[in-house]
Amino acid sequence: MNRGVIIFLIFIMLGAFTCMGQAIYEDERYVPETDSLVLRKLNQWQDLKFGLLMHWGAYSQWGIVESWSICAEDEGWCRRPYEDYEAYKKEYENLKRTFNPVEFNPDKWAIAAKNAGMRYVVFTTKHHDGFCMFDSKYTDYKVTSKDCPFHTNPRANITREIFDAFRAKDFWVGAYFSKPDWHNENYWWPNFATPDRNVNYDPEAYPEKWESFVQFTHNQIMELMTDYGHVDILWLDGGWVAKKSPEMIRRAYEEKLKRSQTGFLKAQVINQDIRMDELVQKVRAEQPGLIVVDRAVYGKNQNYLTPENRVPEKSLPYPWESCIISGGGWSYTPDATYMTGDEAVHLLIDVVVKGGNLLLNVAPGPNGDWQKGAYELLEKIGSWMKVNQEAIYGTRPLEPFKEDNIGMTQKEGHAYFIYMDKEKSGKMPRKVHIKAHQPVSGASVTLLGFDFPLKWIPVNNGFEVNIPAKLRNNPPSKYAWVFKVSKLK
Incomplete structure (x- = not known):
């Protein structure tokens, strides 16, 4: 198959199928x-x-959608550049x-x-x-x-x-x-x-x-x-x-x-x-x-x-x-x-x-x-x-699962609040406020990757964590940060 045909295959088939995903009945x-x-x-x-x-x-040799081009359905991910289906199928199988x-x-x-x-x-x-x-x-x-x-x-x-x-x-x-x-x-x-x-x-x-x-x-x-x-x-x-x-x-x-x-x-x-x-x-x-x-x-x-x-x-x-x-x-x-x-x-x-x-x-x-x-x-x-x-590992959901950009999991009596850096700034905020849960009095709040406990205060039914300046500009990881609470109310 010549290079032009291969490029055409890639263009018409991959673009359509990437949007659709594999066709199954869910x-x-x-x-x-x-x-x-x-x-x-x-x-x-x-x-x-x-x-x-x-x-x-x-099929990876042609850089095409797996299998679907030999299926004769009229779908974007099944299309072929050949008028002759049988000739195309034979070339595919070869x-x-x-x-x-x-x-x-x-x-x-x-x-x-x-x-x-x-x-x-x-x-x-x-x-x-x-x-x-x-x-x-x-x-x-x-x-x-x-x-x-x-x-x-x-x-x-x-x-x-x-x-x-x-x-x-x-x-x-x-x-x-x-x-x-x-x-x-x-x-x-x-x-x-x-x-x-x-x-x-x-x-x-x-x-x-x-x-x-x-x-x-x-x-x-x-x-x-x-x-x-x-x-x-x-x-x-x-x-x-x-x-x-x-x-x-x-x-x-x-x-x-x-x-x-x-x-x-x-x-x-x-x-x-x-x-x-x-x-x-x-x-x-x-x-x-x-x-x-x-x-x-x-x-x-x-x-x-x-x-x-x-x-x-x-x-x-x-x-x-x-x-x-x-x-x-x-x-x-x-x-x-x-x-x-x-x-x-x-x-x-x-x-x-x-x-x-x-x-x-x-x-x-x-x-x-x-x-x-x-x-x-x-x-x-x-x-x-x-x-x-x-x-992540071994955790289960903690309702309400998410608050805006904060995800929640739990494991072995601990709660984890995962603050996602949706602004992609690479810097942590001065304060993080969780509304749905509150630690018990005296509970420890720590940041994974940081060795010292963080200060927190109760706010209504939730709590607020203060982030020290040295952490804000130099967080322990990119993309998201995890606050671990030893025990919730």
């Missing part, structure tokens, strides 16, 4: 888990607070023949993520296009295929290498896995056209074909659960692949019509029962206590919810995680612009004070490394976390 209802091992693990996961998500595949990320070094990523304060990783073992970043024996469309030049590299089994490198740094490990597989002939059957993201035949009319796909999916997931060491999270994407009753299909169509301005439905709603209950039982037999995130599918197999590229307006009454792009798109964007340090730290605070976890996406490039901007961003976050992590 459903914020929640069914509580009952497995005691999973409940214990969920509670531990809620203490971790900060994780790393990585979207990576052969990307495996040139994928050779020779600078791949997951140990370097694990160190950078650890220093940033991240405590778990979720990696795209397979996205919707079906290209496996692990050595699956059920397909040859994979990074270890003899047709992929990287297969001779001693680190060719990329998923194994990433999992091992991050576990060595005490990370929890999560396997992202796409339930739809647009390369598998039992999902997109070549006998029919592929009008949208869904299976392109009626599973009820061709039950044997659908059963072959179900078995393929279960087999690949079981490979990840049995051959790749201890796994903490199974993070399933493609929420449209799920069991749906006729009534659910009818309601979904009605809702889609309401959202459509023209009445033209860009994607069907199809019953795609992949037998999740059976699958979850099998994977937990191999990985007891495994957290399963069947994203955007209402039911007991969605152990925590994943609002995408957004933060809820208030605290939520169930486990949740905001997955958010750090720079560019979900997948590699040439010369991506990354968040500033204050944007990332304030984002983390906003998520944590509402009781959630932040899963920050960094996309490796075709050479097998992150861009310089990603390392610089993680370094800035890490500098802040080294001083203030006590107010």
Whole structure:
């Protein structure tokens, strides 16, 4: 593919998709888990607070949105520069023949993520296009295929290498896995056209074909659960692949019509029962206590919810995680612009004070490394976390969660009030006033990173902290400052 076509692809596809995020059907209802091992693990996961998500595949060579350009829906993130869809799809699939990320070094990523304060990783073992970043024996469309030049590299089994490198740094490990597989002939059957993201035949009319796909999916997931060491999270994407009753299909169509301005439905709603209950039982037999995130599918197999590229307006009454792009798109964007340090730290605070976890996406490039901007961003976050992590890890929300630019958390009888530098001045104010809470008489108020107690006075139902001049001009960290109160009224 010539350079002009690649630039055009980047222009028309990345811009649209960065705004939209990944297309999923969100459903914020929640069914509580009952497995005691999973409940214990969920509670531990809620203490971790900060994780790393990585979207990576052969598509990174073109710097385009992952997978979606081979989906024939009329959406901004699916557009192609070719008039001939089949010719484009063939060229896309041939990307495996040139994928050779020779600078791949997951140990370097694990160190950078650890220093940033991240405590778990979720990696795209397979996205919707079906290209496996692990050595699956059920397909040859994979990074270890003899047709992929990287297969001779001693680190060719990329998923194994990433999992091992991050576990060595005490990370929890999560396997992202796409339930739809647009390369598998039992999902997109070549006998029919592929009008949208869904299976392109009626599973009820061709039950044997659908059963072959179900078995393929279960087999690949079981490979990840049995051959790749201890796994903490199974993070399933493609929420449209799920069991749906006729009534659910009818309601979904009605809702889609309401959202459509023209009445033209860009994607069907199809019953795609992949037998999740059976699958979850099998994977937990191999990985007891495994957290399963069947994203955007209402039911007991969605152990925590994943609002995408957004933060809820208030605290939520169930486990949740905001997955958010750090720079560019979900997948590699040439010369991506990354968040500033204050944007990332304030984002983390906003998520944590509402009781959630932040899963920050960094996309490796075709050479097998992150861009310089990603390392610089993680370094800035890490500098802040080294001083203030006590107010993040293991905390729970403290109502009312926020007062203007002050976030609130609590842990082990202590309260933390996190003052965000929204003016980006780098200097602390002379006084900080908290309205919603008041320390008990004689309680200690300290600033994380500063060794001496601060003077405070009660004001109505709240309190006011005086900041000495030597602190105002030389605070212990950038972006935000944490006041720790030993005991509240």
